[in-house]
Amino acid sequence: MNILIMNGSKSGSAIESRVSEIMSSVSEKGHSVKELLLRDMNYSPCRGCFNCWVKTPGLCVFKDDGDLLCREFLSSDIVILASPLIMGYPSALTKNALDRIIPLIHPYLEDVGGEVHHMKRYKKYPSLALLLEKSGDTDDEDIEIIKEIFERAALNLRSSLKFLRLTDSSVEETANEIIRN
């Protein structure tokens, strides 16, 4: 199983050690796991030009690490978005990375269960999962809102959100949940 962790934490975040522990645990169980430390990558925010859909289909016109994000995302079985919660949502580093994977889908629309969504460009996309570090003001409603939004994001990829876990969950349980999926 190919596991990708997109780590959207800022330097010194407590999520870092948790990610390392989870990576060790899934590796020991024989799975391939890779981490992209987003803060060390160079990618611009998406500017919504749609050139990746209508000019250079499937490729962003920005020549930065956006291509690497797309490539790694697509070659994974599951992508874990690991991020601290800031103002009730995963970090801007994480959101900017997600915005840059839109070249992986097609602009055409289609009917998906009675709702309009974009068509797939590739046959298969990874499952999504969230590993989140609470902030002082995080409450249950924040978690519910995030879960709903990422279920929608996964639906756009014809994938699913496999789990949302907080960093205070046990490493072993999180690792087992990744592998189960």
Place this chain on the structure above:
Amino acid sequence: MKLSVINGSPRGASGNTATLLEHFKQGFLEIEGNSFDIINSIKNRPEFAEEKNMFLNSERLIIAFPLYVDAMPGSVKDLFESFETLKGKNPELKLMFMIQCGFPETHHTRFAARYCEKLTSKLGCTFAGAICKGGCEGLTVQPPALVDKVFTRFHQLGKEYGVTGELDSTILGKLAHPEHLTSENIAQVIPMVNNFLWDGMLKKNNALDKSFDKPFGEDL
């Protein structure tokens, strides 16, 4: 009445968000004594000094953005993070949002709107509503009658807001139509968007035959 607006669209003054805001503004300014201040591009990362200043010194503020991957664009999230230091510093602020999306159904924007309401409570302001609108992609190529109706409603909403200081729920409801589509409507809308909007743009760029390219792996 003074209204401040932050346009969080990465396309800035040339995007659909700006166009819709312009119609709202024109209606709002029809009322004598009203004034309107807008920041049309949020590029002052990570400080966002101008935007923070607007937040702190406004009584009424709309933050507008297009839906990106089911939420606010990453650049707008960056802005929200910069507001963390402003929590509780403008309790008098009436904060509103305008969220538009390319999908024909407005329903797609509701999840981000729920987040925006929660964000407002974290900031310690009053949530004064969200203007949600689907069907905004390709406004320039949609039939003029449809587009005019949307623009007129934004104008009416702005005018009514300019009089009452409240977002009119009836106009919000009309703007949000369709919230969902029937299967018959979906069957009509999809070819229109795919053939007129996307194929038109692909043809213009000589890229129609490459539309389904898979640059990260033909077998994937």
